[in-house]
Amino acid sequence: MRNADFYITTAQVLPALLIAFAIEANVFFRQRFRAQQLGMLPIGWFGDRFHDPDERARAIEARRWPNYRTEPQRYRTVMTRRLVRTVPVAIIVFLGEVAALTVLWTGTDGWFPLLAAPICAIAMVIMTGVVVLFLMLRFVLPDTEQYEPPQPTDTTTPS
Numbered sequence: 437m438r439n440a441d442f443y444i445t446t447a448q449v450l451p452a453l454l455i456a457f458a459i460e461a462n463v464f465f466r467q468r469f470r471a472q473q474l475g476m477l478p479i480g481w482f483g484d485r486f487h488d489p490d491e492r493a494r495a496i497e498a499r500r501w502p503n504y505r506t507e508p509q510r511y512r513t514v515m516t517r518r519l520v521r522t523v524p525v526a527i528i529v530f531l532g533e534v535a536a537l538t539v540l541w542t543g544t545d546g547w548f549p550l551l552a553a554p555i556c557a558i559a560m561v562i563m564t565g566v567v568v569l570f571l572m573l574r575f576v577l578p579d580t581e582q583y584e585p586p587q588p589t590d591t592t593t594p595s
Contacts, residue, residue: 438544438545438549439544440539440540440544442553442556443536443537443539443540443544443549443552443556444536444540446532446533446535446536446556446559446560447533447536447537447540449560450529450532450533450536450559450560450563451529451533453529453560453563453564453567454525454526454529454563456567457525457563457566457567457570460567460570460571460574461521461522461570463574464570464573464574464577465518467574467577468577471577525563525566528559528562528563529559529563531555531559532555532556532558532559532560532563535551535552535555535556535559536552536556538552539552
């Protein structure tokens, strides 16, 4: 593609999509964690089996898994999973940004814009899809803002 406007737009929009991804992913993970704390979601929802603060759930996990992990091991497992989820997004944004900026610095003449145009377009489409996916997944989660935990009832009878 010989139009520099496409690469200028890509260079501006990809960081904005990365920021949107960071915000949506953070809100999604916080909402999911809060729903797990309130008991509104099963323990293993979305693959974080070892990320539940409920002691009863931990005892159940300890019985189900003989090699139950300690707190630091659980933390490393959860952080590794989150890192594995975010590294592909960072690579996609990096490749798209490098391709767009290289074309802007070297000009739109030559063979490189023919290679960079599909890279930029694919990066934009994938990032838009990822942001929309996290937005849609957020609406699958239960609403934790309006939730009030059930109050304990007094089962004693007056004498």
